[in-house]
Amino acid sequence: MGHVPGKMAMTRNLQNKQVESLRAAMRARQVQLREEIRQALIKSDSEHYLQIADSVRDLEDESFADLIVDVGLAEIDRDLDELRAIDAALLRMADGSYGICAVCERPIDVNRLKLTPHALRCIDCQTVYERTHFQKTGHTL
Numbered sequence: 001m002g003h004v005p006g007k008m009a010m011t012r013n014l015q016n017k018q019v020e021s022l023r024a025a026m027r028a029r030q031v032q033l034r035e036e037i038r039q040a041l042i043k044s045d046s047e048h049y050l051q052i053a054d055s056v057r058d059l060e061d062e063s064f065a066d067l068i069v070d071v072g073l074a075e076i077d078r079d080l081d082e083l084r085a086i087d088a089a090l091l092r093m094a095d096g097s098y099g100i101c102a103v104c105e106r107p108i109d110v111n112r113l114k115l116t117p118h119a120l121r122c123i124d125c126q127t128v129y130e131r132t133h134f135q136k137t138g139h140t141l
């Protein structure tokens, strides 16, 4: 088995060791988030949520976010968003696009990834995105 030339471009700004430690950080965060969500479901004191909390304990990573999709609890939504972002980042690691800005396709700064391993955009594009995003959802004065 020789080299696969198509894979050469992958995650080129990161060393394997860095990718591995970022992956480990995201895995740990996933576990933490899932536990937070489970606790929030239990606290909600609703029969329906309690059932979900019970069943999510044994779920695979992939189905977890899907199951909770219609819960609609504000405090869970944020955790779910982060969980989905981490899921997506782990997928990008698998397909080799991890660490590359989704907008400008330049490498994302390693220090940014250390702070936010699931970052989808470089800091410049993120700033632009947030400005646009908040304008859209903002007030209609």
Ligand SMILES: [Zn+2]
Residues within 6 Å of the ligand: 101, 102, 103, 104, 105, 106, 121, 122, 123, 124, 125, 126
């Ligand atoms: Zn960018």
